[in-house]
Amino acid sequence: MSNTIQWFPGHMHKARKEIEEVLPKVDVIIEVLDARIPFSSENPLIKTFREKTNKPVVKVLNKRDLADPEMTQLWIEHLEQEQGVKALAITTENVNEVNKIMDLCRKLAPNREEMGKNIRTMIMGIPNVGKSTIINTLAGRTVAVTGNQPAVTRQQQRINLQNGIVLSDTPGILWPKVENPHSGFRLAATGAVKDTAMDYIDVAFFTIEYLIKAYPNLIKARYDLDEDEVPETEIELMEAIGRKRGCLKAGGRVDLHKASEILINELRNGTLGQITMERPEMITQELINVAIEAEQKAEQKAKKKEERRKRYLKNKR
Template identity: 90%
Template sequence: MSNTIQWFPGHMHKARKEIEEVLPKVDVIIEVLDARIPFSSENPLIKTFREKSNKPVVKVLNKRDLADPEMTQLWIAHLEKEQGVKAIAITTENVNEVHQIMELCRKLAPNREDMGKNIRTMIMGIPNVGKSTIINTLAGRSVAVTGNQPAVTRQQQRINLQNGIVLSDTPGILWPKVENPHSGFRLAATGAVKDTAMDYVDVAFFTIEYLAQAYPELIKARYDLDDDLPESDIEMMEAIGRKRGCLKAGGRVDLHKASEILINELRNGTLGRITMERPEMITQELIDVAVEAERKAEEKAKQKEERRKRYLRNKR
């Protein structure tokens, strides 16, 4: 898989600079993640910001109602192994769950309240994780633009929640390049990047291969497939296409239509409660990414040395 997402519009570059300027005055970072992809929806830039400023963070696993509850608990335990991190799983359908975020902020910055000062928080997250809906719920009014589209928030704003907490909102920012190809596919499958950023069929093939291994019963039940699922991703997508009548002239399966059905039913929860990654999977993927990066660096160094030798030979 060579599909690497590079999606860094100008407003995101501007947002990064603004965040770096404001961060020294922040007490607690709130990072909103997608509970279905807690690693892939983490932004390495935010980790960099935190390491520079040594700020505590509340990691909010939003859309828990779409994720596998058992996997969500595993992820919370995994995330909280890191010092200064508290994690919570919520759905914006439940107002009380959203307000629990503020209680965690108070626990991470008790000294501010003791001094009678507002706790200054900054909420961050990649596009389309539900950040704006969370802000509006916390504020009790519509202060942030919402929409089921990536990158709706375009500028930073400061909101006094009138409860001892001040919230700075930031635009959803993706990092300049998603190095892990698996993460790229998961971000596309869950709708964190615009559908034009990657090929629907490629994303569906990646998705069905994972689902067949991790959630075979959900796939069989939803698409009325036999006990023995087809072995390859393309055969599975063709089987889904035939079941849903996605046929072209001559009875051939329209893979693009079948792919749209699969991805949309994953996104809206019709397929069931699904988590697209597990902590142990990510550990191996990060090793693979590091090995690949080293291979590329060695290849680049080798090419550079060959060019140097050619240059010296030509000078003689």
């Protein structure tokens, strides 16, 4: 997998235009995030939409049952530091938790109810964060297609929840380019992008390097690793996991691809335990690094342009 994910199918470009047209008539945005990667599953496009229209937002950290509860609480506090933002963590297994989304929408748009009008909401989220399941739970019936593959929803629809709230569903849209390479790996690890857009081994190496530092006990317990046999490098650790799981090729060599698939699938389905792949303070540093790198690239580009200009002028003489 390259350092940045670029995955912007035609239907996502169309969805972006449709959202921009409808958004001025919306009272509250509902953004569904993956509780394991609250920053990386935020769509910068949605932030752009909000800045243009100054709309309040309910940030829903879905799949909280798969995430580290302590980290989830930290993220809720972090997200709510921004004005006009309310955040809550849910699992779609709990209907009462899902319905709390509507309570927050009412708090953010009290004037609509006072006027006896429906609160107009728009639900957004990147692919595979569970948006369609949330919609079906809120509606009390199947109105949105669900599936484990990203980008199941392809067109916009309006749903009257019959409780004073109208919900506009949107296709799951990724942004044109994921600038933070760490976010790209996290999106791949949690299944937000299709597996064809990633290299399992690269993603597994990134993932295990983080997990052995952040959740060493979970990794040791799951893969039956003794304290004295935990390797120091990610490749040695993946080989140890491969041997434990019998992922062997001819000659006793470890099949790293198979071992990587096991790790990624067990992360996704929660078998490894409750894991959060990023922390607020980590993201702050990563964004600083991305900004520095962008500045350096801009300087290099300007330098090359100036060199070309000088060569051109020299050749003209």
